[in-house]
Amino acid sequence: MRVGLFWRVFAVNAGFLALLAVLLLVTPVTISAPIALTEAAIVLVALALTLVANAILLRRTFRPLDRLVRRMASVDLVQPGQRLEVEHDDEVGRVVDAFNGMLARLEAERRESGRRVLAAQEAERVGIARDLHDEVGQALTGVLLQLGSIAVSTAQAEDELEQARDSVRSALDEVRRISRELRPEMLADLGLVSALTELTRTFGRAARVRVDTRLDHVLPRLAPETELALYRIAQESLTNVARHARASRVGVDLASDAASVVLVVRDNGAGFDGDRMGHGGLRGMRERAVLVGGALELREPDGGGVEVRVEVPARRNGDR
Known part of the structure; x- marks a missing residue:
């Protein structure tokens, strides 16, 4: 069973305080007033050892939190799979594991919502393409036929009518092109x-x-x-x-x-x-x-x- 972060920090501090107490009880070490130079040196060395031990322990323990902060600042849901390794089964490890779980849920929800949005977009594209083909395309085809019949009976305006027919043909080709881009029928068929x-x-x-x-x-x-x-x-x-x-x-x-x-x-x-x-x-x-x-x-x-x-x-x- 892994000892929690609190108890590890407490154990280090308690251990050094107990060591100081033992030194005071079973050794000739004393602290007088005013304090002697050797006594001050012993106290400072004990304090330094306590601080170093705490720094080593806390640095190793809280290093995953530093990585977690950096990852939280840079995470991009468009690039899934950005997980952090859970190194220890303690409070910090559980925080990292919870962060990984949160990312997984966000990515899953984003994928699902994105699929719905893209499906709606494609359905809208199909509807617009159908309207262009069925409504605008047929209307332009009708105008082209009418211009052809007018040209037969009105020879004087033949050049102008031919230009009008060319314009309608170009518009009809453009409508067909847009319709193909909106609804790639060849993709489904071939x-x-x-x-x-x-x-x-x-x-x-x-x-x-x-x-x-x-x-x-x-x-x-x-x-x-x-x-x-x-x-x-x-x-x-x-x-x-x-x-x-x-x-x-x-x-x-x-x-x-x-x-x-x-x-x-x-x-x-x-x-x-x-x-x-x-x-x-x-x-x-x-x-x-x-x-x-x-x-x-x-x-x-x-x-x-x-x-x-x-x-x-x-x-x-x-x-x-």
């Missing part, structure tokens, strides 16, 4: 590899950036929310490249083994220009990775640019 292939092809054409892809076509089983997280992270990474990087080349790699899948998006652009976590929705990308049990890493390679690397676990047999 899988992650096909969806990433189409995403990179569309991005390269729109941003006029060369995109090199290396996608592993044989992937382990992934949960639907994990595939969606990887797709959204790739989508956000490419959007950041188009908006901020001023890059001429982008690489998108998707590799896997039996236990995990790794997505890497790298560019040769300008790199970071400030707080990484506040740059281009990077914190949201990290949160998506954490919510599916993965980890996201950001770095600036030696050759310049930014590399986003996310690793997520594969679905185990028996997982739903």
